[in-house]
Amino acid sequence: MKVLSIALNTFRENLRDKLLYNLLVFALLMIGSSLLLMRLTLGEFHRLLLDVGLGSINIFGVLIAIFVGIGLVNKEIEKKTIYTIVSKPVARYQFLVGKYLGLTITLFVNTLIMAGGLLLVLVAQEVPIDGMLFKALGLIFIEFMVITAVALLCSTFTSATLSAIFTLAAYVIGHLTADLKTFGAKMGEGGQMLLNGLYYVLPNLERFNLKGHVIHHLEVSGSDLLLIVAYGLIYVTFLLVSASIIFQRRDFR
Amino acid sequence: MPSSDVVVQIDQLSKVFRVGFWGKRVTAVDQLSLSVRQGEVFGFLGPNGAGKTTTIKMLMGLIYPTSGRASILGHPIGDPASKAKLGFLPESPYFYDYLTSHEFLNFYGHLFGLWGASLDTRVDELLELVGMTHARDLQLRKFSKGMLQRVGIAQALINDPELVVLDEPMSGLDPVGRKEVRDLIFRLKESGKTVMFSSHILHDAELLCDRVAMIMKGKLVACGQVSDLIERGATHEVEMVVDRLSPEGLAQLRLLASKVVLQGERVMVVLASQQSVDEALDVIRAAKAKLVSLTPHKASLEDLFIREVRGGQPAAEVHV
Ligand SMILES: Nc1ncnc2c1ncn2[C@@H]1O[C@H](COP(=O)(O)OP(=O)(O)O)[C@@H](O)[C@H]1O
Ligand SMILES: [Mg+2]
DSSP states (O other): OHHHHHHHHHHHHHHTOHHHHHHHHHHHHHHHHHHHHGGGOOTTHHHHHHHHHHHHHHHHHHHHHHHHHHHHHHHHHHTTHHHHHHTSSOOHHHHHHHHHHHHHHHHHHHHHHHHHHHHHHHHHTTOOOOHHHHHHHHHHHHHHHHHHHHHHHHHTTSOHHHHHHHHHHHHHHHTSHHHHHHHHHTSOHHHHHHHHHHHHHSOOGGGGOOHHHHHHTOOOOHHHHHHHHHHHHHHHHHHHHHHHHHHHHOOOO | OOOTTEEEEEEEEEEEEEETTTTEEEEEEEEEEEEEETTOEEEEEOOTTSSHHHHHHHHTTSSOOSEEEEEETTEETTOHHHHTTEEEEOSSOOOOTTSBHHHHHHHHHHHTTOOHHHHHHHHHHHHHHTTOGGGTTSBGGGOOHHHHHHHHHHHHTTTOOSEEEEESTTTTOOHHHHHHHHHHHHHHHHTTOEEEEEESOHHHHHHHOSEEEEEETTEEEEEEEHHHHHHHHOOOOEEEEEESOOHHHHHHHHHHEEEEEEETTEEEEEESSGGGHHHHHHHHHHTTOEEEEEEEOOOOHHHHHHHHHHHOSOOOOOOO
């Protein structure tokens, strides 16, 4: 219950935050205008619409996850609002999980809005819509959850700026993890160990990418989908537990 | 000697901060021991930078002690059982400024597991108590410092706590605001709550407190009942102002006085103790000078405070 009230309060905070609206409006404008511009390339029209549409939703969601996520905890410590929360019968991990869930709710609503925008364009352009599109959107949302948890973890031990850089790096490398192993194989022993380490520690974000499936009308089995979702949620749990352990030891000064 | 009527027990508490690139050690609180008893108003005094906020933050579980320990209401600090019966107002508080005072207090009520109609009435009562009913639906970002302090006090009372800890509750307020906070603290005491508050303004403490502790550079320098500490700090000085004093009279007074100030015809003399007042009066009469005024210096906590600041040496603790 306490976690839920903190989550709802965080959601309310986000709703009253101008930054978020700016990002969201910007995202919708970008998605809309780039899709309209592409009317020229007739042959590959549908394919591009889906590709760019899903791609922009992904990028903008991640940006929101990072920029709101890094401030979630830091801002509370800087503004000392955390003093009156932690002195109440609320465990630190409850605070952390509450903040995380709050931003997750925000991201969920954002994803719905952006997906709504995409669907409008698709319908207007008479692109056939199948179930795979919704599965892809669902996994994009799971990816947001992972990125938010990374941002939250970083912000429990470092500044907002460094958190943003780390999280962005995790996002980029997370989409290249498959290459890490291949790349590592070509390097010396030290480099190989480092890259292998990164491969196992960083989330493999490409797993959440079903764009190709949507565009080429491929199928994903239900059990595979379940496995991917489970992977995301376990990863999030791992990140939140680590964040809680660090947060528990911290002095708020 | 922890007993059941001790609400806050602090034993040998220390906090060392590491600051700057080289991790220089700053001892903010140094082996502090004291206790706050059930039902009293306890003043935690000291100049800026003495370590008051650091101590309170340790008690609230916001920072961890480097060594030593403390307990609140019989539980070690940070224990949820004690937090449930605790109210806390931080120094120059900031709150979620996108919330209205009503939303804010409701949210904090939820954190104590309070919901529904009983919470609604509680919130309205508290807004009434701190005189903020008119600002019920105003966002905190539009609040003045004094208004923030008031909702800050309201949030500290949302759970009807047994112990209320206030960090500099009167700083930054105008005289009317300070008086209101004082009245509020009195009312809390009357309703049986224990209040611990910090201040660097001794006058407030003198009016309010049953007992006070004075700290300096993180160390306890005095602790006890206000009246006893005033007695300790008292100088018993007497100030006399005399007109038309002859040079011989002046020479004789100089022998008795700790300080003499000449202002033309007028002489101001400070006597170190009341014992020399009679002698001085004899001198004045003999010299046929005119006594303008005779003022015993009223002792206050300020005297002890200033003496401790100047002396810099921690005094032995007075146990009362
Ligand atoms: N976060 C911090 N980091 C480093 N030093 C600190 C910190 N907070 C307080 N201090 C130092 O600890 C001492 C006590 O500060 P504080 O507890 O705020 O005093 P007070 O509340 O009595 O004015 C000061 O010397 C201050 O500089
Ligand atoms: Mg202070």
